[in-house]
Amino acid sequence: MRYCIDGGVAASSVTKFVQCAEIELLGPENFDKILVVCTQQSHADHFSTLAAELSHLGAVEPLSVMISEDMGATQQWDWFEKILPVVEPGALLTVDLTHGYRAGSIVLSAAIHFLVRAKKAMLAAVYYGRVDGKKGEDQRGVIVDLKDFYRINDWADAVSRLVEEADARKLAEVAEAAPDFQAGGLIDPALRQALLDLTSAVRNVEVNRVATLAREAMARVHAAMAGAPVTTKVLLDLVAYKFASLASEAPTSGRYDSDYLQMQVEIARLLIEHKLYMQAFTVMRELIGSIGMSGVPHKEMNSSRGRGQRRRADVFICMAQIDRSDWRFKFEDEELVQMLLPWYEKLVSAGIADNVRDLSRTLVKIRNGFDHAWTSSASAPMDLEEASRNAVAKLSAIVATVIAITGTHDRG
DSSP states (O other): OOEEETTOSOOOOSOSOHHHHHHHHHOGGGOSOOEEEEOHHHIIIIIHHHHHHHHHHTOOOOEEEEOOSOOSHHHHHHHHHHHGGGSOTTOEEEEEOTTOSTTHHHHHHHHHHHHHHHSOOEEEEEEEEEEESOSSTTOEEEEEEOGGGGGHHHHHHHHHHHHHHOOOHHHHHHHHHSOHHHHGGGGOHHHHHHHHHHHHHHHTTOHHHHHHHHHHHHHHHHHHHTTOOHHHHHHHHHHHHHHGGGOOSSOOOSSSSHHHHHHHHHHHHHHHHTTOHHHHHHHHHHHHHHHHHHTSOOOOTTSHHHHHTHHHHHHHHHHHHSOGGGOOOOGGGHHHHHHHHHHHHHHHHTTOHHHHHHHHHHHHHHHHHHHTTTTTSSSSOTTHHHHHHHHHHHHHHHHHHHHHHHOSOOOO
């Protein structure tokens, strides 16, 4: 039988082994190691003939990896562990699965995924040989490359990263490298960049940019869904589900209003969900300052004057966490304290000043622990997840009360 690869014009010499055809067509000089997974029976029946033919082609001597014919769970794992040690880290793999022994191809497929992840192996091709045509002169061997389908493992990793870490970077990376028929709408460079920008803003706690970036990314996601293939639509649905809560319906006002406060709560929740506790406590601590800014006249936060007013937020964080009888502010901050005091007293009247104080102390203590790598403590709190979830729940209730007090507070 003569074989060609993926419809190529070049055909191999006549051979009974598709593996020999592949090595001949690809060039034996391109292989520095040839591994053949064999059972005792297949080794006895075919290995010497295969080795002789490979030698005739000028290939290196093949090595046999012996597996048992027993298919129990323990033996399957043994097959797997027989394959792993013989592949070097960083190896470029060309794999043939033609007529693999029973479930051996499934085990080998799992091994490929593990090797790519654990040993940084690279997958050049995954071949399978078949025969086309009727017996006789018209019969020919065709070798197809299944490598593109093995990208399903990359897609799975990308989905896992998105779901577990709110990180769309792997999804964008896989989409960029995938063939068009797989990537679908994800092939759009603008969509990929939007997802990268949003992920970066969330993980870097750029709270003033998240809503805008989330809204832009969601608009591109929904546009890409139109006519998208099934797999792409599933992925886009996951992206939308993960980040939709961060995408406000209207552009943010650039002020410390209800949308902005609620957005910070949602960012904190997302970070906690994905165990990014340090970032979550940063957001929640800064949200206390934003609550202080929401009750006094202020400029747009992204203007130069607005950024200059951020000192008020820092002063309010101090006011919020310290008993009023213990306030001791620097002379240069006294004017800001007097400016913030009427708003602070409104919180006292609403019955939430004590809640704000207790929560502020917790947030500042834990965030300072992160800032100083817990060097002043034996270790990070063991109940960090519970502490963060309790904190965001309390903060959400405080924000709801603040919004009720201020109403439609578009202050300037």
